[in-house]
Amino acid sequence: MTHGEGPAGAGAPLPRKRAGVQVQEFGGEVVLFDEDGRRVHVLNATAQAIWRSCDGVTTLESLVGELAAAFSGVDDGTLRADIAATLERFRAEGLLESAAAP
Numbered sequence: 001m002t003h004g005e006g007p008a009g010a011g012a013p014l015p016r017k018r019a020g021v022q023v024q025e026f027g028g029e030v031v032l033f034d035e036d037g038r039r040v041h042v043l044n045a046t047a048q049a050i051w052r053s054c055d056g057v058t059t060l061e062s063l064v065g066e067l068a069a070a071f072s073g074v075d076d077g078t079l080r081a082d083i084a085a086t087l088e089r090f091r092a093e094g095l096l097e098s099a100a101a102p
Contacts, residue, residue, distance in 0.1 A: 011059055013057050013059055014053055014055070014056070015054055016056035018096055020035045020036050029042060030043045047086050050087065064079045064083070067079050
């Protein structure tokens with residue numbers, strides 16, 4: 001995890017998607033194809049929102065706000081934990097760029 005505060009510090013941008021990962025939408029589902037790893041990943045609605053936010057600009061706090069509006073009734077702590085787990089999975093699957101040194 002970056003910056004020692006979960007997926008990113010509250011004001012720090014989320015990581016960027018790695019080049020070479022192709023995105024396709026099929027009937028409302030988002031499918032990622034990793035050309036390097038030759039793997040396919042099907043994302044649920046939450047993972048789709050997190051993936052779209054991996055632009056190197058969007059902050060953790062803005063994503064928490066976006067997801068809180070989309071999934072009413074889910075507390076911010078749960079959203080942060082879900083975001084952290086999803087980013088870790090993306091990282092483990094090699095879908096994100098390596099973090100640059102601060």
